[in-house]
Amino acid sequence: MMLTPELFIQHFFNALALGSLYGLIAIGYTMVYGILRLINFAHGDIFMLGAYFVFFSTIAFMPAWLAALLVAIALLIMFTTFRDKSKATPAWYWGAQALLLGLAGYYGFISPVEFQPPWVLAVFFAIAVTSACGIVVDRVAYQPLRDAPRISALISAIGISFLIENLGVVVFSGLPRAVRQPDMLVKPIIANISAITGNADSVVRISPMALIVPSVSLLLVSGLLWIIYRTKPGLAMRSISKDIETTRLMGVSVNKVIALTFALGSALAAASGIMWALRYPQIHPYMGVLPGFKAFIAAVFGGIGSIHGAMLGGLILGFIEVFITATFPALSGYRDAFAFVLLIVILLWKPTGIMGARTEEKI
Amino acid sequence: MNNSAMHRAYTLCAVVLLFAILFYAENNLDTYSIQILNLVAINAILAVSLNLIYGFTGMFSLGHAGFMAIGAYVCTVLILTPEQKESMWILEAIHPWLANLSLPFLLAVVVGGIAASLVGLIIAIPVLRLGGDYLGIATLGFAEIIRVVITNAAPFTNGSLGIKGIPQYANLWCNYGWLVVTVYVIVRLLRSNVGNVFKAIRDDEIAARTMGVNTFYYRVLSFCVGAFFAGVGGALTAALISTIDPKMFTFMLTFNILMIVVAGGLGSITGSIVGSIIITFMLEWLRIVENPISLGDFEIPGIPGMRMVIFSVMLMCIILFRREGLLGMREFSWDALARFVKNPVRFFSRASRSTSGASGK
Numbered sequence: 001m002m003l004t005p006e007l008f009i010q011h012f013f014n015a016l017a018l019g020s021l022y023g024l025i026a027i028g029y030t031m032v033y034g035i036l037r038l039i040n041f042a043h044g045d046i047f048m049l050g051a052y053f054v055f056f057s058t059i060a061f062m063p064a065w066l067a068a069l070l071v072a073i074a075l076l077i078m079f080t081t082f083r084d085k086s087k088a089t090p091a092w093y094w095g096a097q098a099l100l101l102g103l104a105g106y107y108g109f110i111s112p113v114e115f116q117p118p119w120v121l122a123v124f125f126a127i128a129v130t131s132a133c134g135i136v137v138d139r140v141a142y143q144p145l146r147d148a149p150r151i152s153a154l155i156s157a158i159g160i161s162f163l164i165e166n167l168g169v170v171v172f173s174g175l176p177r178a179v180r181q182p183d184m185l186v187k188p189i190i191a192n193i194s195a196i197t198g199n200a201d202s203v204v205r206i207s208p209m210a211l212i213v214p215s216v217s218l219l220l221v222s223g224l225l226w227i228i229y230r231t232k233p234g235l236a237m238r239s240i241s242k243d244i245e246t247t248r249l250m251g252v253s254v255n256k257v258i259a260l261t262f263a264l265g266s267a268l269a270a271a272s273g274i275m276w277a278l279r280y281p282q283i284h285p286y287m288g289v290l291p292g293f294k295a296f297i298a299a300v301f302g303g304i305g306s307i308h309g310a311m312l313g314g315l316i317l318g319f320i321e322v323f324i325t326a327t328f329p330a331l332s333g334y335r336d337a338f339a340f341v342l343l344i345v346i347l348l349w350k351p352t353g354i355m356g357a358r359t360e361e362k363i
Numbered sequence: 364m365n366n367s368a369m370h371r372a373y374t375l376c377a378v379v380l381l382f383a384i385l386f387y388a389e390n391n392l393d394t395y396s397i398q399i400l401n402l403v404a405i406n407a408i409l410a411v412s413l414n415l416i417y418g419f420t421g422m423f424s425l426g427h428a429g430f431m432a433i434g435a436y437v438c439t440v441l442i443l444t445p446e447q448k449e450s451m452w453i454l455e456a457i458h459p460w461l462a463n464l465s466l467p468f469l470l471a472v473v474v475g476g477i478a479a480s481l482v483g484l485i486i487a488i489p490v491l492r493l494g495g496d497y498l499g500i501a502t503l504g505f506a507e508i509i510r511v512v513i514t515n516a517a518p519f520t521n522g523s524l525g526i527k528g529i530p531q532y533a534n535l536w537c538n539y540g541w542l543v544v545t546v547y548v549i550v551r552l553l554r555s556n557v558g559n560v561f562k563a564i565r566d567d568e569i570a571a572r573t574m575g576v577n578t579f580y581y582r583v584l585s586f587c588v589g590a591f592f593a594g595v596g597g598a599l600t601a602a603l604i605s606t607i608d609p610k611m612f613t614f615m616l617t618f619n620i621l622m623i624v625v626a627g628g629l630g631s632i633t634g635s636i637v638g639s640i641i642i643t644f645m646l647e648w649l650r651i652v653e654n655p656i657s658l659g660d661f662e663i664p665g666i667p668g669m670r671m672v673i674f675s676v677m678l679m680c681i682i683l684f685r686r687e688g689l690l691g692m693r694e695f696s697w698d699a700l701a702r703f704v705k706n707p708v709r710f711f712s713r714a715s716r717s718t719s720g721a722s723g724k
Contacts, residue, residue, distance in 0.1 A: 039496050144683050151423055154496050155625055156682045162618060163675035169668035289614070293507070296500065337511040340504030347501055348489050 003326060005196055006204050011326045013210040017279060019318025020217035024272035025295035026302065026310035027224065028265030034241040034305035035261055037150060041157040042137050043269055044292015045164035048285060049133055050270025051277040052172055053126035055179055057117060065108030067117075071125060072100035074132035081135055081259045119182070127270045134266025135259050137164075143255065168285030179281040185209055209279045220271055221311055224264060228307065233260055241305060290336060297343040303353030312355060317342065370697045378543055385535045397535060398603075399647050404538035405599050406639035408545045410623040411632055412592035415549050417621075418629035419558070420585040421565030423499040425617050426486065427593050429506030430479040432513055432612035434594025435601035436520050438475035439529050441466045442602070447528060451521060458518040468532040472541070472598040479594025480587045482509070487586045491579065494568070503614065514609040525608025526601075533602035541599060545592050550632060552588065561585050565630075619646075622678050628688030633695040638688070649673055 003011065025047055032040040053070075056062040079093055107113055117125065141160035145153040188205040196202075228234035236257045239247045248254050276291065277283050294317060302313025317339055325332040346353060388400060409427065416424045440448075440461050448457050466474065490501045513520045520526075552558055560581045563571040572578050601607045619642075627638025649670040656665070681688065702709075 039500060141679065141683075148686060150495065152682055152686050154423070154499065155621065156679065158618060158621070159675055159678040159682060162615075163672065163679060166668055166671040166675055170666055170672055174668060293503075297504070300497075300500075333515040334511055337508045340508050343504045344489065344501055347493055347497060351493070351497070 004202075005193065006202050007326065009193065009204045010206060011322050013206050015319040015322035016315070017210040017213040017318075018322060019315035020214045020311075021272050021276050021279075021314070022291065022295045022298050022317050023311040023314025024217055024220065024268045025291060026299040026314045027221070027307055028269045029296045030299040030302070030304050030307060030310040031237070031261050031265045033299065035237065035244075035258060036142065036146075036153075038142065038153050039157060039296060040137075040142075040262075040265075041154075041161040041292070042141070042164055043265065044288035044290075044295070045161050045168070046130060046134050046137070046266045046288070047269040047273040047276070047292060048168060048283070048288035049164070050126055050130040050266075050273030051179075051283045051287065052168070052285075053129050053270070054122050054274045055177065055277060055283055056172075057122040057125055058119060063107070064113050065104045065106075067125065068100050068104035068107060070129050072097055072104065074129045075100065077132040077135055078128075078263070081139075081263075082256060123271075123274055126274060127267050130270035130273075131263040131267045134262040134269075137266075138259055138262040143258075165285050165289070172285055174285055176282050176284040179277045179283060181278055181281050185212070185278060207279070209275070213275050213279065216271070216275065217311075220268060221307070224268065225307060227264065233257060237261055294339040297339045299353075301342060301346045301353055303355035306353070306355045309353055309355030313353070373697050381539065381543075382536075385539055389535055399643060401533065401535060401538050401603050402647075403640050403643045404535075404542045405533075405596050405603065406620070406623060406643050407542050407636045408538075408592055408599070409596040409620045410627065410635035410639045411545055411549055412589045412596065413620050414624050414627075414629065414632065414635045415553075415561075415592075416586055416589035418624060418631070418635075419553060419565060420561045420582060421568070422491065422494075422582060422586060423496060424502045424586070424589070425499045425614070425621070426502030426506040427620050428612040428614065428616040429502075429509035430483060430590045430593035431597030431600065431616065432506075432509055432609070433479040433482050434472075434475035434597030435607050435612070436475075436513060436526075437478040437594070438468075438471045438598030439526050439601045439607060440464070440519070441471035441474060442468055442530060442532065443526070451526060451528070452518070454522060454524065455517040457521075461519065468530075468537075468602065472595055472602075475598035476591040476594040479597065480591035483587045483590025484583065487583045491582045491586060503617075506612075506614070506617065510609050510612055513612075520609075523609055525606060525610075527606045529601055529605045529607070531602060531605050533599045538599055538603070541595055545595070546632060546636070549588070549592070553632075557581065557584070562630075622674070624688075625678070626681050626688055628690035628692060630692040631688070631690045631694055633693070634688055634690035637690065641689075645677075646670070646674065 025043065028043045028046070029040060032038060032043070057067055075093075075096060083089070137160055141156045142153060145156055185208050188207050189211070191204050191206070193202055193204055228237060236247065236252045237260070239250070239252065240254060240257055244254060273288070276287075295314060298313035298317045299310045300313070301316065302309025302311070304310075320342065321335055321338055324338060325335050385400075388397060392400075409431070413424070413427050416422050441464060443451070444465065445463050448462055486502070486505045490498060490505065493501055514523050516522070553561065560571065560576055563574070563576065564578050564581060568578055597612075623638040623642050624635055626634075626642060627636070628634030652665065652669045652673065653667055654665040
């Protein structure tokens with residue numbers, strides 16, 4: 001079947017959006033794998049948590065006291081993880097904690113209200129809390145096993161992933177929930193492309209999300225690349241991925257940097273989860289499993305350990321999925337298998353991935 | 364009578380005793396308890412087969428659910444009657460090859476196992492060149508591909524509707540018979556020279572290769588034997604619970620078996636069996652947290668999903684605090700039992716000192 005130019009343009013933007021979402025998740029996998037040589041199975045579930053946090057704070061109206069408490073806990077986790085232990089605790093930290101706990105107490109006991117913040121605030125809230133969750137996952141499941149065989153850490157990763165999913169079922173309930181999309185994101189953008197096709201009535205309809213997702217992703221990835229290649233913690237990250245022992249000897253507090261890696265990866269996964277929920281408006285506790293696996297495959301495809309590769313792998317996977325199902329509708333039932341076929345092909349053909357430069361033993 | 368012949372006689376007696384207990388159970392227990400006993404046997408078969416692949420040969424395989432699915436579907440299609448097939452395949456008519464095909468149950472289970480093993484062979488040849496966690500993710504990918512193919516191959520598998528009303532041939536005798544066969548075959552395999560090669564590959568593959576062992580051949584062998592018994596386990600599951608559909612064979616299922624193997628001890632057949640007894644019973648027992656409990660007038664509401672939360676927390680605790688599992692790499696043996704009977708205190712103090720106790724069964 002040939003694609004008409006209209007369909008091609010529509011599919012192109014759909015693929016771009018899907019690919020960027022995969023890419024954002026894949027970056028988290030690739031960063032953790034690059035540093036710890038560990039498949040962070042829980043990453044897909046972190047993605048799910050991001051979607052749920054923003055859902056609860058904007059659509060289902062989380063009680064305000066809970067939101068304040070969650071932010072207080074997130075602040076506590078981040079602060080205890082990244083604090084410079086040689087310096088005294090700054091006053092602003094206690095002030096912020098007191099303020100948040102005060103808000104939690106006020107809204108919990110004195111005047112219970114539901115929390116309905118503007119969108120932007122809700123997104124920041126969700127990203128912050130999800131980042132903290134990423135740090136907790138590292139602390140609970142991976143840090144005790146740093147010196148254990150890698151396979152033990154992998155089983156631990158599978159365990160924590162199931163734990164998060166099942167906790168999700170208990171806390172959020174296992175039923176899928178519909179996400180209400182803001183009107184401005186639903187109305188498709190209609191563009192006339194008669195200049196290209198020569199046909200006066202050829203129009204394309206593109207969902208605004210299909211344009212927003214790639215732009216936001218580009219922004220986030222640029223920010224991440226700036227952190228990794230232009231800042232000191234980023235330098236430490238790159239150094240750990242080369243040689244963890246030497247980096248430790250150079251006086252870098254390795255666990256802090258790893259926690260930062262998890263925080264950044266989880267923040268990107270949360271952003272991806274939020275955009276995913278807005279684009280495919282249904283969320284459930286197992287929603288992260290399949291995108292998680294696919295994103296991991298994208299990371300392997302792009303060359304695990306490479307940020308550019310992860311993004312590129314995600315985009316390629318998005319394009320493969322969208323265009324194969326568009327061109328051969330008979331294959332649409334096999335859509336979820338494409339990624340795994342791609343994985344096996346890449347592992348056999350070039351296990352280091354398309355952007356992977358390292359030639360040391362990886363398999 | 365020398366020592367090993369006596370041990371063999373003991374083992375035979377133990378098997379006879381097992382079947383005597385089964386005879387008692389069949390006549391005196393209710394259906395629910397018998398169902399749990401059946402699940403114990405099937406889980407033990409699956410755990411032992413995964414332990415062969417992972418615990419003894421060191422290949423981190425996450426594809427067990429895929430092999431089970433193949434065994435289950437092949438066996439089911441072979442034991443259904445032509446009338447059942449005609450009425451069940453609603454969306455698409457059953458493929459003419461299969462419509463009138465029918466085999467006795469025992470043979471169908473074997474064919475299911477062989478089919479799983481063949482698919483295992485096809486998978487193994489490309490995938491076993493990988494190692495470590497890449498192998499895990501690739502086998503997981505294959506299991507997922509198998510599931511997607513089953514969902515889409517409606518003329519053969521009835522697609523996502525699944526198959527219902529499978530005759531429940533898998534009774535206690537059948538399941539425990541297969542368990543005995545599985546354990547016998549795998550223990551014999553592991554005590555032969557082949558088993559030594561497997562363990563050598565697990566401990567250091569490069570060293571094994573340097574000794575002139577064709578490691579690839581032995582890895583494929585171990586993988587295929589494991590896949591065969593996984594297929595058998597899948598076939599028995601299908602004939603036990605009488606309904607199958609593609610959603611059953613997700614990663615969750617592999618996870619449950621992995622949990623049994625890790626809890627029992629990687630590289631211990633005894634551990635896998637003990638693990639499957641404990642975990643199967645515990646999973647059933649944990650159902651109480653999902654049902655409301657009433658204490659007099661006071662009622663605690665059940666929490667749906669809590670069972671799996673507790674289960675995952677248990678796995679996390681095992682992997683974080685007792686990485687070698689319940690039994691480590693120790694095995695049951697008659698000598699060890701004799702030592703235990705003679706002097707229990709000394710037995711345990713010795714056992715804790717040497718982790719690799721006596722082998723054999």
